[in-house]
Amino acid sequence: xxxxxxxxxxxxxxxxxxxxxxxxxxxxxxxxxxxxxxxxxxxxxxxxxxxxxxxxxxxxxxxxxxxxxxxxxxxx
Numbered sequence: 648x649x650x651x652x653x654x655x656x657x658x659x660x661x662x663x664x665x666x667x668x669x670x671x672x673x674x675x676x677x678x679x680x681x682x683x684x685x686x687x688x689x690x691x692x693x694x695x696x697x698x699x700x701x702x703x704x705x706x707x708x709x710x711x712x713x714x715x716x717x718x719x720x721x722x723x
Contacts, residue, residue, distance in 0.1 A: 653683035
């Protein structure tokens with residue numbers, strides 16, 4: 648199982664979404680998604696969240712709230 652983070656960044660009732668177009672073999676290609684990514688070995692969920700947001704957007708989160716742990720199962 649691969650653990651990841653997903654963050655929806657909201658300001659003034661607007662959400663920052665990323666349009667996935669770079670990778671050719673991306674199951675999310677063409678979709679609009681929140682910010683996030685894989686948790687690296689030895690990294691906490693919080694550390695991953697902050698790192699992924701910084702890497703993908705250049706933003707530093709100053710306020711955030713953990714909502715849930717969600718599991719996705721696939722035959723792929």
